[in-house]
Amino acid sequence: xxxxxxxxxxxxxxxxxxxxxxxxxxxxxxxxxxxxxxxxxxxxxxxxxxxxxxxxxxxxxxxxxxxxxxxxxxxxxxxxxxxxxxxxxxxxxxxxxxxxxxxxxxxxxxxxxxxxxxxxxxxxxxxxxxxxxxxxxxxxxxxxxxxxxxxxxxxxxxxxxxxxxxxxxxxxxxxxxxxxxxxxxxxxxxxxxxxxxxxxxxxxxxxxxxxxxxxxxxxxxxxxxxxxxxxxxxxxxxxxxxxxxxxxxxxxxxxxxxxxxxxxxxxxxxxxxxxxxxxxxxxxxxxxxxxxxxxxxxxxxxxxxxxxxxxxxxxxxxxxxxxxxxxxxxxxxxxxxxxxxxxxxxxxxxxxxxxxxxxxxxxxxxxxxxxxxxxxxxxxxxxxxxxxxxxxxxxxxx
Amino acid sequence: xxxxxxxxxxxxxxxxxxxxxxxxxxxxxxxxxxxxxxxxxxxxxxxxxxxxxxxxxxxxxxxxxxxxxxxxxxxxxxxxxxxxxxxxxxxxxxxxxxxxxxxxxxxxxxxxxxxxxxxxxxxxxxxxxxxxxxxxxxxxxxxxxxxxxxxxxxxxxxxxxxxxxxxxxxxxxxxxxxxxxxxxxxxxxxxxxxxxxxxxxxxxxxxxxxxxxxxxxxxxxxxxxxxxxxxxxxxxxxxxxxxxxxxxxxxxxxxxxxxxxxxxxxxxxxxxxxxxxxxxxxxxxxxxxxxxxxxxxxxxxxxxxxxxxxxxxxxxxxxxxxxxxxxxxxxxxxxxxxxxxxxxxxxxxxxxxxxxxxxxxxxxxxxxxxxxxxxxxxxxxxxxxxxxxxxxxxxxxx
Numbered sequence: 193x194x195x196x197x198x199x200x201x202x203x204x205x206x207x208x209x210x211x212x213x214x215x216x217x218x219x220x221x222x223x224x225x226x227x228x229x230x231x232x233x234x235x236x237x238x239x240x241x242x243x244x245x246x247x248x249x250x251x252x253x254x255x256x257x258x259x260x261x262x263x264x265x266x267x268x269x270x271x272x273x274x275x276x277x278x279x280x281x282x283x284x285x286x287x288x289x290x291x292x293x294x295x296x297x298x299x300x301x302x303x304x305x306x307x308x309x310x311x312x313x314x315x316x317x318x319x320x321x322x323x324x325x326x327x328x329x330x331x332x333x334x335x336x337x338x339x340x341x342x343x344x345x346x347x348x349x350x351x352x353x354x355x356x357x358x359x360x361x362x363x364x365x366x367x368x369x370x371x372x373x374x375x376x377x378x379x380x381x382x383x384x385x386x387x388x389x390x391x392x393x394x395x396x397x398x399x400x401x402x403x404x405x406x407x408x409x410x411x412x413x414x415x416x417x418x419x420x421x422x423x424x425x426x427x428x429x430x431x432x433x434x435x436x437x438x439x440x441x442x443x444x445x446x447x448x449x450x451x452x453x454x455x456x457x458x459x460x461x462x463x464x465x466x467x468x469x470x471x472x473x474x475x476x477x478x479x480x481x482x483x484x485x486x487x488x489x490x491x492x493x494x495x496x497x498x499x500x501x502x503x504x505x506x507x508x509x510x511x512x513x514x515x516x517x518x519x520x521x522x523x524x525x526x527x528x529x530x531x532x533x534x535x536x537x538x539x540x541x542x543x544x545x546x547x548x549x550x551x552x553x554x555x556x557x558x559x560x561x562x563x564x565x566x567x568x569x570x571x572x573x574x575x576x577x578x579x580x581x582x583x584x585x586x587x588x589x590x
Numbered sequence: 591x592x593x594x595x596x597x598x599x600x601x602x603x604x605x606x607x608x609x610x611x612x613x614x615x616x617x618x619x620x621x622x623x624x625x626x627x628x629x630x631x632x633x634x635x636x637x638x639x640x641x642x643x644x645x646x647x648x649x650x651x652x653x654x655x656x657x658x659x660x661x662x663x664x665x666x667x668x669x670x671x672x673x674x675x676x677x678x679x680x681x682x683x684x685x686x687x688x689x690x691x692x693x694x695x696x697x698x699x700x701x702x703x704x705x706x707x708x709x710x711x712x713x714x715x716x717x718x719x720x721x722x723x724x725x726x727x728x729x730x731x732x733x734x735x736x737x738x739x740x741x742x743x744x745x746x747x748x749x750x751x752x753x754x755x756x757x758x759x760x761x762x763x764x765x766x767x768x769x770x771x772x773x774x775x776x777x778x779x780x781x782x783x784x785x786x787x788x789x790x791x792x793x794x795x796x797x798x799x800x801x802x803x804x805x806x807x808x809x810x811x812x813x814x815x816x817x818x819x820x821x822x823x824x825x826x827x828x829x830x831x832x833x834x835x836x837x838x839x840x841x842x843x844x845x846x847x848x849x850x851x852x853x854x855x856x857x858x859x860x861x862x863x864x865x866x867x868x869x870x871x872x873x874x875x876x877x878x879x880x881x882x883x884x885x886x887x888x889x890x891x892x893x894x895x896x897x898x899x900x901x902x903x904x905x906x907x908x909x910x911x912x913x914x915x916x917x918x919x920x921x922x923x924x925x926x927x928x929x930x931x932x933x934x935x936x937x938x939x940x941x942x943x944x945x946x947x948x949x950x951x952x953x954x955x956x957x958x959x960x961x962x963x964x965x966x967x968x969x970x971x972x973x974x975x976x977x978x979x980x981x982x983x984x985x986x987x988x
Contacts, residue, residue, distance in 0.1 A: 209786050209983075223951075230949060261763030261775065261802065278876070279764065279949070320950045327955065336786035336983045337954045340878070343779035344951060346772060365659025366677065374744060377659065381741035388607050388734035404659065478677070480738070506987055509908040509939075509980070536905075551628060551677070552718045553621075553742060556735045557725065582907070582987055585607075585734045589904055589980055589987045 199500075203352045205342045208334050211352035212394065212500035217328040219345045222318035227282045229258075230313045234273040234295050234302055235286035238310040249296075249303045258283055273302055282314060289313035321345060331502040353500030358395045358491075359417030360386050363429040363438055364478065365404040382427045382483060386476070392585030393492055394499040395423070405429055410441035418445070418469045422498060425491060428478030442466050442473055452490070456567070458523040459550040460485030465494075481550040485529045488583065510534065510561060510580040512541035517574045524570050531559035534580055543578055561587045597898075601750045603740045606732050609750035610792065610898035615726040617743045620716040625680045627656075628711045632671040632693050632700055633684035636708040647694075647701045656681055671700055680712060687711035719743060729900040751898030756793045756889075757815030758784050761827040761836055762876065763802040780825045780881060784874070790983030791890055792897040793821070803827055808839035816843070816867045820896060823889060826876030840864050840871055850888070854965070856921040857948040858883030863892075879948040883927045886981065908932065908959060908978040910939035915972045918963050925965055929957035932978055941976055959985045 200214035229235065236252060244250040257275035258264040268274050268285035276282070276289060288308040296303040321327055327341060328334075334342070334352075342350060360383050368377040380402050387397035400417055403409040410426070417424040426438050439450065445468040452465035463486030464475040472494060476486040493504035512534050520528050532543040543563065548555040561580035565572065572578065582589060598612035627633065634650060642648040655673035656662040666672050666683035674680070674687060686706040694701040719725055725739060726732075732740070732750075740748060758781050766775040778800050785795035798815055801807040808824070815822040824836050837848065843866040850863035861884030862873040870892060874884040891902035910932050918926050930941040941961065946953040959978035963970065970976065980987060 206782060230947065259763065259803070261765070279762075315947055315949055319947065320952045327952075333986075333988055335986065336783045336790075337878070337882070337951060339786060340779040340783040341951045341955050343777050343782060346777070348769060364677075365657065367659070371746060379741050379744070381738040384604060384741060385734045385738040388737060392734075405657070480735070484735070501988075507934075509987060511909065541907075549628065549713060549717070551713055553735060553739045554718045554725075557739050584987060588731075588733065589907060589982060590731055590899075 200351050200353050202349050205339060205348050205350055208342070208350050208352060209336065209339050210394070211334055211350075211355075213328055213330055213332045213334065213350060214353045214500060215351040216326050216330055217342065217345075217347060217350065218326050219321045219323055221321075221345055222323050223320040223344055224315055224317055226317050227311075228279050228315050229276040229282060229289045230278065230315050231289055231291040232278050233276060233289045233291040233313065234304075235268055235276040235283050236273045236288055236290055236304070236308065237268060237270065237286060238288040238308055238312065240271060241288075241290065241304045241307055244304045244307050246305050249305045251298065251301045251303055253301055273304075287311060287314070331500055333501070353498075356395045356422040356495055356498040357398060357420060358390045358423045358425060358495065359398045359400050359421035360390070360425045360427065361400050361410065361413045361417060362402050362427045363405065363410055364402070365406075367402040367404075367428075369401040382478065382480070385480075386425060386427060386483070386487065389487055389583075389585045390425075390491075390495065392583075393495050394501070395495050405437055407437040407440045407444065410437055411444055414441060414445055414468075414473070418471060422471060423491070423494060424468075424471060424473040425476060426473065427476045427483055438475055439464070442468050442475070445469060447473065455486075455489060456525070457485060457489055457527040457529065459529065460489065461523075461526065463490050465490055479549075479551040480553045481529075481531070481556060484556060484586065488529075488581075492583070506581070506583055508579045508581050510541060510582060511577055512543035512580050514572050514574055514576050514578055515542050515544040518545050518572050519570065520565050520572065521570045525567055527567055528565040529562050530565065531555050531562045532578075532580060533559050534561050541580070543580055556586075559587070598749050598751050600747050603737060603746050603748055606740070606748050606750060607734065607737050608792070609732055609748075609753075611726050611728055611730045611732065611748060612751045612898060613749040614724050614728055615740065615743075615745060615748065616724050617719045617721055619719075619743055620721050621718040621742055622713055622715055624715050625709075626677050626713050627674040627680060627687045628676065628713050629687055629689040630676050631674060631687045631689040631711065632702075633666055633674040633681050634671045634686055634688055634702070634706065635666060635668065635684060636686040636706055636710065638669060639686075639688065639702045639705050642702045642705050644703050647703045649696065649699045649701055651699055671702075685709060685712070729898055731899070751896075754793045754820040754893055754896040755796060755818060756788045756821045756823060756893065757796045757798050757819035758788070758823045758825065759798050759808065759811045759815060760800050760825045761803065761808055762800070763804075765800040765802075765826075767799040780876070780878070783878075784823060784825060784881070784885065787885055787981075787983045788823075788889075788893065790981075791893050792899070793893050803835055805835040805838045805842065808835055809842055812839060812843055812866075812871070816869060820869065821889070821892060822866075822869060822871040823874060824871065825874045825881055836873055837862070840866050840873070843867060845871065853884075853887060854923070855883060855887055855925040855927065857927065858887065859921075859924065861888050863888055877947075877949040878951045879927075879929070879954060882954060882984065886927075886979075890981070904979070904981055906977045906979050908939060908980060909975055910941035910978050912970050912972055912974050912976055913940050913942040916943050916970050917968065918970065919968045922968050923965055926963040927960050928963065929953050929960045930976075930978060931957050932959050939978070941978055954984075957985070 252273035390397040447466040447468040459482040650671035788795040845866040857880040
């Protein structure tokens with residue numbers, strides 16, 4: 193899959209946090225540019241203190257001080273030392289540093305009672321990064337320390353992938369986007385939820401609100417979405433009931449063929465995917481657990497691909513043991529998702545299944561992760577290891 | 591520890607994502623308010639189809655249709671059924687739903703060939719949440735589904751903890767905040783990094799820029815910070831060198847006693863904490879790994895406490911095996927932090943230690959987590975299990 197529109201843009205490094213790099217970053221500089229002291233101490237010639245010990249202290253003449261942010265034009269000759277701050281450039285002649293704690297102040301001299309080796313307590317030029325070295329590859333998601341590193345190598349602007357704009361249309365005559373009407377109708381809470389998840393997945397959500405179960409009304413909102421968004425999402429009215437009109441609406445918008453009509457995952461099995469006007473349209477079911485599973489299996493990887501992420505799904509970090517046996521005989525030829533609450537006990541993780549109908553929000557509120565059960569598996573034993581999936585915004589690291 | 595200033599504020603629910611609740615949330619309503627159908631199908635009296643089977647199909651008269659968002663005033667009497675949409679209210683008289691796939695359309699009648707039990711395919715009133723039930727407790731961090739649930743129970747405004755404002759002052763005569771000067775001086779990249787981490791930890795960062803190694807200059811910026819921030823952070827110049835002036839500056843600002851002067855953790859051991867003008871001042875060391883460790887052990891838990899988080903540190907989700915033996919004999923009486931890169935191989939996680947001087951940014955750029963080694967431990971064996979710590983912004987879930 194490739195992105196349809198212009199794929200990338202240039203961002204100032206100070207706004208590049210959490211963006212996905214669209215270029216390899218190669219350093220043009222050495223960091224540090226010259227060798228620097230690792231401690232506050234004295235820049236010396238290692239040869240001068242090679243014989244230094246408690247029984248054989250060596251006296252060196254202090255010829256100056258080298259401070260951060262100040263020029264120092266002197267040098268260190270045989271029998272000499274210069275005070276040096278942490279991070280300051282090593283002066284000409286010196287090749288090691290005696291930390292301040294290991295030098296005794298004797299007026300114009302210092303007494304050194306321990307040898308230092310050449311380059312001891314010194315960070316050599318290029319130790320952090322060398323000119324010509326690749327520091328990040330395309331697809332890398334920039335973290336706090338990465339932004340710092342880009343600043344250090346003076347990359348003030350970087351090429352990043354554009355964030356996909358995702359328009360969200362909730363479908364259902366029972367819904368409203370107006371608080372004043374929330375006594376009689378259900379407020380469109382799914383739109384809020386999906387907007388947050390889209391934002392956390394690296395997209396820009398555009399919540400277009402509610403369309404009633406009417407083909408023309410759905411079409412009108414979807415058209416609005418097609419103008420501004422890279423991906424369209426509908427929530428609800430995706431199944432086979434009398435009034436489900438989303439499929440008819442996308443057909444009239446030019447989707448000649450539904451690419452994915454239902455997925456073999458439960459809940460969420462009526463999730464569908466098509467293309468109209470050159471843009472993907474993801475149709476999510478309305479029962480909240482189905483909505484979330486559809487989001488995870490279809491919308492999330494689609495967005496990550498468009499946003500330049502190298503992997504379709506987030507890293508699954510958490511392994512836990514099931515607190516009790518569960519039967520998963522229904523839809524055994526499907527992949528099944530079950531929500532769990534993981535707690536830590538004596539250094540290991542225990543996953544307690546949270547059961548309940550797919551329409552119940554309380555289940556996903558009580559959960560802090562989910563497990564994916566492969567096709568064919570009908571039982572998970574008590575104590576069995578499971579991979580628990582976490583997702584930003586839904587089941588975050590807290 | 592209690593927060594000094596006003597602790598909480600009221601936020602519209604649509605802006606409450608990722609905020610920490612400052613109140614318990616108790617539902618005033620039942621969800622669903624009345625029993626609803628779980629499928630598109632026919633609302634029936636379970637008694638009428640109690641004997642239904644393939645050999646004994648039962649005919650029911652269809653007396654109407656109940657659609658979402660439309661009023662229905664009819665009822666279902668003996669021998670009758672009504673079409674019903676998923677999520678629509680069960681009509682008077684009916685107590686179960688026959689899914690549309692299991693009913694044969696016979697004009698004005700349907701033929702049912704399978705029994706349904708009372709309340710089968712029905713979500714009873716209050717199944718998701720009951721009036722009077724506590725759905726969230728103080729300290730809960732609101733996720734996407736939690737915002738949805740708050741909307742569902744019509745909590746349009748919620749009490750949340752204020753985000754602590756954190757002012758950041760970088761100290762060092764070698765530093766600049768001006769790109770034009772970045773040829774001669776180091777750009778203040780630490781300030782950027784800490785700002786991002788503060789934001790991800792639930793705070794509001796205020797990057798006050800750079801003060802040279804001069805007591806009055808440091809004092810001037812810290813005073814500015816005291817006016818607007820809940821917490822002050824200095825980065826750099828925290829150790830015992832000739833020009834380190836942060837301690838003198840905080841003393842002159844009224845800190846009678848440094849509360850924490852160095853911590854038994856390496857790197858980061860010169861991290862300090864004091865109070866001036868009624869506000870905590872965290873002094874972080876300048877070597878990047880030390881800065882990050884000081885952030886994790888002192889600033890992060892302080893911020894989380896002020897922000898209302900129930901736990902001082904993030905959940906440690908990831909257990910891995912060390913890829914090779916490492917010696918950690920230095921500072922063995924301290925807690926030690928080592929950065930690692932975790933990869934997955936054959937379903938288990940392997941942690942490769944990333945070694946390098948504490949001033950090297952490349953180490954934390956190559957890492958995707960860290961381990962904490964307890965006091966006294968001098969060796970980690972190849973294959974030994976370690977807990978890998980992740981932190982939003984630094985080592986996120988990706």
